[in-house]
Amino acid sequence: MQTPTPHLTLKEKQRQERENLILQTAEEVLEEKGYYETSMDEIATRVGIAKGTIYTHFPSKEELVATIFARDMQKFLQGFDAILEAELTPRVRLENIMSYLHEGLYGRRAKLLSSTYTGVDLKRLVNEKNGSIREMWECLISKVSKLLDEGKAVGEFRTDVSTRVMLFMMLSLFSPRAHDHVLLEHDLTPDELLQQLKILCFYGMTQNQPE
Missing domain, CATH: 1.10.10.60 (Homeodomain-like)
Incomplete structure (x- = not known):
């Protein structure tokens, strides 16, 4: 009801x-x-x-910014869940999650809030409003792990590599610091980098797969 x-x-x-x-x-x-x-x-x-x-x-500028931060996090989580719940194959949903994470990394507001989220008081206020950032991240990881397991069950993802290793590889590829390093030193746009990361994630570095 x-x-x-x-x-x-x-x-x-x-x-x-x-x-x-x-x-x-x-x-x-x-x-x-x-x-x-x-x-x-x-x-x-x-x-x-x-x-x-x-x-x-x-009551303060910190409180105001913490409210904006918490609200944006809620929107992010809602978008994340919408991708996971879509009636698409695990492979397509995982690709969509990668694109969604990428957009989050390079959005102007995301960068602003990320650079702002340094003060102890602001971190405390955000956690009070939205729960621990760590808890939120662990929840996201759990959901992606289930998606990987679902893909294995239907034959879309390899079963000879553990879900935990797959997850580690994917999260490593989407590290903001690694992205910044590559983009600063190479003539790539963020979208070009995303497409190449997807190729690595789904096909690896070798031309021929082992027997």
């Missing part, structure tokens, strides 16, 4: 709409100026409200 949506009063609706507008505007300022140059004063000016009003929603 579906839980009924709680009825909001006009005042509650207005508060929710104002909070969404603050978050949207804060995201725009963050993308333009970066975390350290973003001020609550400018966000308030762009929204058209007093700075004190922002503080009734978010």
Whole structure:
């Protein structure tokens, strides 16, 4: 039985709409100026409200950014689950996950939030809002492992290589630091790199497979 949506009063609706507008505007300022140059004063000016009003929603800039971070993580997880639940073969779903991870690595906001996610207070606030980042990552790994096992069961993936090793190889290929190193030193676009990583992941480095 579906839980009924709680009825909001006009005042509650207005508060929710104002909070969404603050978050949207804060995201725009963050993308333009970066975390350290973003001020609550400018966000308030762009929204058209007093700075004190922002503080009734978010006690600090760290709290505001942590809310944006947590919200983006939820969107990421929802997209990840949508790929896993699609009625496609394990192979196609795994390719789609690789593309999804790649887009996440190179998105402007992802890079901004990643560079911002360094302070102890911000990490604590994000964890409080969204649960431990480590727990989230372990959950994702578990889901990919199940997808690999599903692919083995239907004959799409090799059974002579352990799922854990497959997972390790895949995650290593999609390490952001490794990507940056390759892109800086070689004339490749991020999309070209993605296609070559997929080739390595599914076909390996040799022309001929062993007997």
